[in-house]
Every structure is written in C-alpha cells, then in structure tokens.
Amino acid sequence: MNVGRSYRLREFFVWTRREIYLLLALAIVPVSLYELAGWHWLSIPWTVVALIGTATVLIVSFNNTQTYARTVEAQQVWTAIRSSSKAWGLMSRDYVRNPDATRELVNRHIAWVTALRYQMRRQRAWESTSRSTNAEYQTNYSVPEHESPLETELARYIQGDALAAVLASRSKPTLLMSQQSEAIRNMFARGEIVINFFIEMEKGIKELLDHQGRSERLKNFPYPRQYAIVNALFIRLFCILLPFGLLKEFDALHRVWLVVPFSVLISWMYTSLLQVGESTENPFEGGANDVPIAQIARMVEVELRTLLGDVDVPPLLQPKNNIIL
Numbered sequence: 001m002n003v004g005r006s007y008r009l010r011e012f013f014v015w016t017r018r019e020i021y022l023l024l025a026l027a028i029v030p031v032s033l034y035e036l037a038g039w040h041w042l043s044i045p046w047t048v049v050a051l052i053g054t055a056t057v058l059i060v061s062f063n064n065t066q067t068y069a070r071t072v073e074a075q076q077v078w079t080a081i082r083s084s085s086k087a088w089g090l091m092s093r094d095y096v097r098n099p100d101a102t103r104e105l106v107n108r109h110i111a112w113v114t115a116l117r118y119q120m121r122r123q124r125a126w127e128s129t130s131r132s133t134n135a136e137y138q139t140n141y142s143v144p145e146h147e148s149p150l151e152t153e154l155a156r157y158i159q160g161d162a163l164a165a166v167l168a169s170r171s172k173p174t175l176l177m178s179q180q181s182e183a184i185r186n187m188f189a190r191g192e193i194v195i196n197f198f199i200e201m202e203k204g205i206k207e208l209l210d211h212q213g214r215s216e217r218l219k220n221f222p223y224p225r226q227y228a229i230v231n232a233l234f235i236r237l238f239c240i241l242l243p244f245g246l247l248k249e250f251d252a253l254h255r256v257w258l259v260v261p262f263s264v265l266i267s268w269m270y271t272s273l274l275q276v277g278e279s280t281e282n283p284f285e286g287g288a289n290d291v292p293i294a295q296i297a298r299m300v301e302v303e304l305r306t307l308l309g310d311v312d313v314p315p316l317l318q319p320k321n322n323i324i325l
Helices: 009-015 018-034 048-093 100-120 133-140 149-156 160-168 170-190 195-220 225-251 254-278 293-307
Strands: none
Touching: 009 018, 009 100, 009 254, 018 225, 018 254, 048 100, 048 195, 048 225, 048 293, 100 149, 100 170, 100 195, 100 293, 149 160, 160 170, 170 195, 225 254
C-alpha cells in the first residue's frame, strides 16, 4: 500500500513505459505507410473506432470497479481481524484465571495471524507480480513474507510438538484455531473458565474463522478470467485500430504525423487503466497496491502484548519508498 500522497508521475511513466513503446510502434507504422508509401486505403472510418472505444470504456469501467471492490473487501476483512484480535486478547486476559494459559492463548493467536498472512502471500498462476513491469517495481519496496521463512516467525510464538504439527499441516491457520479450541475446552474441563466465558471464546474462534474464510476466498478465487480476457482483448483491439481511424481526420488538417502523439496518448490512457486494474485485483499478491497485512499483523501483536502488560514490544513496520505491506 502506498502511504505517500500519491505515486510520482515519473514512477508511473517508468512503470508503463513498455506499453508506451509498443503504442509508439503501433502508431508510427500505419502513419509511415499512409504518408510515405501512399497507402491511403489503410484508413478506416472513425465511427468504427469510436464505437469500439465506447464499448471498451464500459468494459474497463466495470473491470476497475470490480477489482477496486476486491481490494476494499480485503481491507475490511483484515480490519475486522484486527478488531476481533483485540477482543480475543481481552477475553484471554479477563476470562482465564491462569496467567500462563493467557499468555499461551495470545501467543497462539499471534501465530495464527502470522500463518494466515504467509498463506495469503503464496503465489497463484493468475497473479501479476511476476510480470516484468511489476517484478521490476518490486525492487522499490520489501515484502516481509519474502524476507523471513514462516518457520522462523512461528517459532517466536509456539514451540515443540505444537510447532511441528503446524508446520506439517496443509492449512496452518486452521490447525492453530483447532489448537485454540482444544486449549479452551481443556481449561473449561479443569474449571479454569466458567461456561459463559467458554461459550464466548468459542464464538470468538468462529468469528476469526469466518474472517479467515473471507480472506481465503479473495486469495483463491480471482477476478473471473472470462471478463479479464475480454477486457484485455478489447483494449488491444482499440489501440491497434485507433491510428487507422485518425489518419483521414488529421490528413484533412494536413497534419497526418500528429496521429502518432495523439493516438499514443489516447491509447496509453486505456492501457494504463488496464494495468492499474490488473495490479489491484489480487490484494494479497505482494504488489505495491496490496492490503498491508504484515503491518496489520504487527499492530495486532503490539496491541495484544500491550494488553498483557508487556513493555518490550516490537516496533511497527516502516515504509520503503512510501510502500508498506
């Protein structure tokens, strides 16, 4: 997530420069053939291009609205995880009579948030971080989940057989929630918590699992591929045909070479919207526009440890080039 005022224009031009080079080539070739080779038959009616452009605008608008909605939902899910985590910390502190058990519940919960954020960063085939423009831009910021292995992070909160079981599990966050439920059930059996508190804590686990399910849905179910391919095809088609549609218009003004800058400018607007939409549709992929789940997880840890009276809490993550994840 960019925490600055905005991206700099230079950054945006560098990020989209490959598209600009391609659009220049698509504009220069038909203009050269029209003007230098005399191939005036290359011109097509402007009405055709305008109709395709109108349809493309509608598709691009739909695409960007839906991809933005995915990012907003992801932000809402992880904000809810943070709120529910604070509630879990309070219940663990106030409902449980054993301070050591309270500490164990809190540490296991922080391990759950950690395992969940690592699960969200796993790469999927449809994600865009491996594309050349996005991979190049990743050098400007850091992804915490790529810098430290999950085993090292989990070992800060759980140890022994519990850690080994989690690392061997296919769904590590779910197993950690299972261990939480088993722990409070044993506390209830030993009389360390009363039945009302036991029920409330089980409800808290269910709520956290609901948040986990929503987060997993956003990660594992991409923006529908049929819409994505139609969006890309329409934009490519429009960018190819646009210079041909402008040839007669500028030839009538005896300025046919102006087709090049104007077609590049108009096409660049469309391709940039496509590129922005693609970089927004997967909010956990490790891109610069991702929801900052590592920072939210760090906030959860700091807040829960503060509730337990800890003074030596870890610092919040700091942005790199205004990007924080």
